[in-house]
Amino acid sequence: MEGLFLKVLLLGASLTGLLFSLVDFHFFWKTGLQRPNFIIILTDDMGWGDLGANWAETKDTPQLDRMAAEGMRFVDFHAPASTCSPSRASLLTGRLGLRNGVTHNFAITSVGGLPLNETTLAQVLQEAGYITGMIGKWHLGHHGLYQPNFRGFSYYFGIPYSHDMGCSDTPGYNHPPCPACPPAVTVSESSPGKNCYLDVGLPLYENLLIVEQPANLMNLAEKFAEKAIEFIQQASDSGRPFFLYLALTHMHVPLTVTHQSADLPGQRVYKDSLWEMDNLVGRIKDKVDSISKENTFLWFTGDNGPWSQKCELAGHVGPFTGLWQMNRGGSSAKQTTWEGGHRVPAIAYWPGRVPANVTSTALLSVLDIFPTIASLAQVSLPPQRHFDGLDISEVLFGHSQTGHRVLFHPNSGAAGSFGALETIRLEQYKAFYITGGAEACDGSLGPEQHHELPLIFNLQEDPAECAPLDSSSTVYQNILNEVMGALVDVLEDITSDNISVADYSHDSSVIPCCNALKMACRCQLL
Ligand SMILES: *[C@@H]1O[C@H](CO)[C@@H](O)[C@H](O)[C@H]1NC(C)=O
Numbered sequence: 001m002e003g004l005f006l007k008v009l010l011l012g013a014s015l016t017g018l019l020f021s022l023v024d025f026h027f028f029w030k031t032g033l034q035r036p037n038f039i040i041i042l043t044d045d046m047g048w049g050d051l052g053a054n055w056a057e058t059k060d061t062p063q064l065d066r067m068a069a070e071g072m073r074f075v076d077f078h079a080p081a082s083t084c085s086p087s088r089a090s091l092l093t094g095r096l097g098l099r100n101g102v103t104h105n106f107a108i109t110s111v112g113g114l115p116l117n118e119t120t121l122a123q124v125l126q127e128a129g130y131i132t133g134m135i136g137k138w139h140l141g142h143h144g145l146y147q148p149n150f151r152g153f154s155y156y157f158g159i160p161y162s163h164d165m166g167c168s169d170t171p172g173y174n175h176p177p178c179p180a181c182p183p184a185v186t187v188s189e190s191s192p193g194k195n196c197y198l199d200v201g202l203p204l205y206e207n208l209l210i211v212e213q214p215a216n217l218m219n220l221a222e223k224f225a226e227k228a229i230e231f232i233q234q235a236s237d238s239g240r241p242f243f244l245y246l247a248l249t250h251m252h253v254p255l256t257v258t259h260q261s262a263d264l265p266g267q268r269v270y271k272d273s274l275w276e277m278d279n280l281v282g283r284i285k286d287k288v289d290s291i292s293k294e295n296t297f298l299w300f301t302g303d304n305g306p307w308s309q310k311c312e313l314a315g316h317v318g319p320f321t322g323l324w325q326m327n328r329g330g331s332s333a334k335q336t337t338w339e340g341g342h343r344v345p346a347i348a349y350w351p352g353r354v355p356a357n358v359t360s361t362a363l364l365s366v367l368d369i370f371p372t373i374a375s376l377a378q379v380s381l382p383p384q385r386h387f388d389g390l391d392i393s394e395v396l397f398g399h400s401q402t403g404h405r406v407l408f409h410p411n412s413g414a415a416g417s418f419g420a421l422e423t424i425r426l427e428q429y430k431a432f433y434i435t436g437g438a439e440a441c442d443g444s445l446g447p448e449q450h451h452e453l454p455l456i457f458n459l460q461e462d463p464a465e466c467a468p469l470d471s472s473s474t475v476y477q478n479i480l481n482e483v484m485g486a487l488v489d490v491l492e493d494i495t496s497d498n499i500s501v502a503d504y505s506h507d508s509s510v511i512p513c514c515n516a517l518k519m520a521c522r523c524q525l526l
């Protein structure tokens with residue numbers, strides 16, 4: 001039954017591919033335009049302070065720092081959520097989780113994914129004649145039609161979810177450490193930490209096929225780099241414009257620095273991994289420079305802030321320490337709406353189009369990627385829905401410094417209900433109706449607190465979010481009125497929008513497994 005289903009899927013994929021090629025061919029002949037290529041590189045759990053250009057204490061990102069000097073660096077750029085699946089769903093749809101339905105992470109047993117009637121950026125570009133590729137971590141559903149190949153990507157090479165969701169024979173550095181897949185070590189012998197999934201190996205896919213399970217984490221990043229470079233070369237040879245979405249597994253645990261030694265101190269592991277990621281991005285940039293520098297727009301950013309629970313294996317938030325929360329316990333990074341959770345590094349590189357060595361302080365978001373790329377590719381946005389992102393091409397080209405006046409930071413796990421908009425950014429101010437910390441390195445959890453009168457911080461004067469404004473001050477009252485107005489507006493807008501609902505149900509039969517007869521589902525096709 002499963003086999004038949006897969007065959008039907010494969011047939012469906014090839015027919016869809018054929019249909020798209022015919023559409024593309026027609027479009028290409030009709031227009032004959034040279035449209036720009038787009039590459040989005042998304043890192044995982046990278047801190048704002050992990051980028052040397054942002055934070056002078058970091059010395060491990062020379063390639064990215066050079067890219068910043070040759071392009072535009074955004075210092076007030078935000079992930080659309082503080083956790084993985086919602087952030088990625090918003091990147092690919094330009095819509096917040098309350099609209100696209102993805103408000104928390106998908107699990108290995110999740111039946112659903114990004115709702116099928118949400119239209120992805122890749123679909124829009126594919127229909128416009130682009131060759132589209134996704135390499136790396138997907139995490140928007142892996143069962144049936146939720147795979148990247150059915151969401152607008154003609155090529156996919158990667159893992160369906162985070163690389164700590166499934167065992168590997170090369171477990172890498174995690175906190176607590178995870179053992180290798182069985183039968184090398186059995187569950188009872190190793191007494192693994194709660195974050196180790198041992199029953200099923202992490203699968204590595206090429207299109208709809210699992211090509212390696214468990215995936216070898218030691219050469220995964222190298223494979224991603226090689227496949228990305230090959231994709232760029234082949235797409236460029238084809239003469240058609242391309243879109244590559246490269247979602248790196250760096251800096252998420254387990255970290256897998258290749259020149260590891262047993263006694264490497266934890267801090268070195270993180271720094272070496274950062275260096276490795278930087279080098280990988282540098283190789284992609286070199287490839288772009290060698291094939292079509294002036295016609296390729298490379299956008300580097302992150303999915304959310306560092307995972308502080310992982311202690312010395314987590315990144316740095318820079319000055320955005322979320323002190324108000326830290327003083328009450330818990331972490332103020334990933335999964336929280338403190339700055340450390342969602343303010344991410346971002347660099348735009350497009351020689352000749354995006355001015356070099358410019359720092360933009362505009363308030364921007366990963367939500368803006370869809371509308372901006374659609375505008376640059378001269379394609380229209382999918383109809384019958386509203387978007388939260390803006391077309392920021394005027395900012396990119398150096399003609400404007402105007403981004404969002406208001407930005408919503410959805411609850412992402414640490415406090416409140418998933419996806420709810422209880423933290424609102426307004427100009428340099430930020431209001432919290434709910435606060436709470438994620439699990440910290442010391443195991444503490446900041447308690448969830450509701451604030452009938454929101455805490456309002458002035459980020460310009462207080463980037464560490466240490467001391468809220470005095471609620472009896474005039475400035476507080478003025479900001480509060482505007483915040484309440486913005487909140488009412490967005491909630492009304494969402495109510496009148498077409499909103500999708502994700503299927504978060506579980507079924508163990510959807511666990512990806514290429515050989516159910518073997519422990520950890522072992523097989524190797526690569
Ligand atoms: C970039 O700008 C800074 C100051 O804004 C300057 O010190 C630096 O030399 C510039 N770098 C390049 C490569 O132009």
Ligand SMILES: *[C@@H]1O[C@H](CO)[C@@H](O)[C@H](O)[C@H]1NC(C)=O
Pocket residue numbers: 383384385386496497498
């Ligand atoms: C929602 O979709 C319907 C068609 O199914 C359309 O008529 C309506 O205008 C859409 N609403 C919005 C807000 O775009």
Ligand SMILES: *[C@@H]1O[C@H](CO)[C@@H](O)[C@H](O)[C@H]1NC(C)=O
Pocket residue numbers: 115117118384385497498499500501
């Ligand atoms: C997706 O489908 C659901 C259920 O039919 C509908 O309510 C929703 O408006 C659709 N979403 C979009 C973006 O059209």
